[in-house]
Amino acid sequence: MTYSETILEQEILDGTCAVVVTYGNRLAFVDQVLRAAFQTGVGHVVLVDNGTKSAVAENLKTIAASWGAERVTTVRLECNGGSAEGFAAGTAAAAQRMQTRHIWTLDDDTMPDPEALKALARTWRLMGENPSCCLASFRQDKRTYVKLVENNKPNAIQPNSFFGFSVQAPFQKKRVALWRAGGLECRGMEMGAYGGLWFHKEWVQRIGLPDARFFLYFDDYDYTLRITRHGGALWMCRNSVLSDLEQSWTQTPSCLHPWLQGQQGMLRPYFALRNRVFIEQNSINCKLIYNLNMILFLLVKVLCRTPRSVLYHALHPIKMTHRWCILVGAIRDGLSGNFENRILKEQ
Known part of the structure; x- marks a missing residue:
């Protein structure tokens, strides 16, 4: 990269605010994810305490304080409002920061590889730096993402399907858009998970915050569907890798x-x-x-x-x-x- 390209990439990294939502007692996960996020070059982290007990809440404050207020902002919810309310609160806090340009949502057990954020920044630049363009990191432990990469199976809602199942599936083949440039590879998606979702904060003004009514599960699909159905594009970046620290239930x-x-x-x-x-x-x-x-x-x-x-x-x-x-x-x-x-x- 040229010097000017390096400067532009650094501006994107500095303008990225990660949102991490935690609950229960998952301090070890939170510490690992925060360290990994800053290792990627993220400019700031909003850490959402989703109704943890007082002892855990104090430990979360200690973890945040170790990074300094200029790098970590904590948001506390008195009661656990589920992932929907947690990410809504975190997204709102991230969008309110003047320095925030992009928001990167991370579960408290999804750990990004060191080059994950740089891959997103480079992809966004090569795609034209359009705020309507949203990206998602590749979660190598998420089956829908693996099927998207290996089998070109669309991550989308098929007509008349029930929980993704449809007898019409063999006759409803959807083409998965593929983008390649500069050694980077992306596949189009209609919807995606919070873990690794990277989007311009303009989307908060356009479609609002995640719907807290969902409480748990698929609130991320609802939010990303609102993006793609309002003219946005969502691409899963194969070069931006996240690893799950905990097996899914x-x-x-x-x-x-x-x-x-x-x-x-x-x-x-x-x-x-x-x-x-x-x-x-x-x-x-x-x-x-x-x-x-x-x-x-x-x-x-x-x-x-x-x-x-x-x-x-x-x-x-x-x-x-x-x-x-x-x-x-x-x-x-x-x-x-x-x-x-x-x-x-x-x-």
Whole structure:
């Protein structure tokens, strides 16, 4: 790179404000992610304390203070509002900073490689430095991103699909846009996760903040869909790599589908299902096919996931009926757009 290009790249790095949301007691993760973020060259970090207990909150303040107020801003929520409220608060705080040009959202367990942010900055420059252009880092442990890279499977909402499943899929092939330049490679997406999302703060003025009603799961898909449906472009940058420090709850080994596993509680399955069903409503043009996809998905992918799953249902009918009632309720609330989140009060 020329001297002037180096200066421009540094300005982009300095103008990037990372938003990290944490909850519970995940201090070790937070410390690793903050160190990795600053190693990438990020200019500032907004650390959101999403309703942690007082002892953990004090430790988070200590971690933030070790970097200095000029580098880390802390935002505390008295109660855990889920990822949706956490990222909404963090995004708002980042956008309010005069120095912020881009916002880079990171989960407290997604650690960027040292060159991750530079890859985003270089890509954005080569794409023309258009504020409407948003990028996402490649999460090498996220299955949808791996399938996008290896199989060119679009990360998009297919018409009449239920949780991404559709009998029409073989006939609904969508082309994945591919961009290459300067040794960098990107693939187009319709939606993406918070972990690694990098966007110009102008988008906060254009579409607002993440919708806190979602509480958990798919609030990031909703937000990025708002971007792409309002004329923005979203590209996943293969050269900007993030690693997950913790395995997803959906990958817990079991004969049962994750939604039916007792150790997952009720909140995760409920919000994952309700929110995804709600998001898919705008893509339904044939109720008959949508209902068929729903029935087949629940029958084949969930109930009959393994032969042992069917046997487990037969041996524990009362327990499994209770779990299925949660799933049916989530689907009903998603279809009707019910965001009362009564399940939180029942815990």
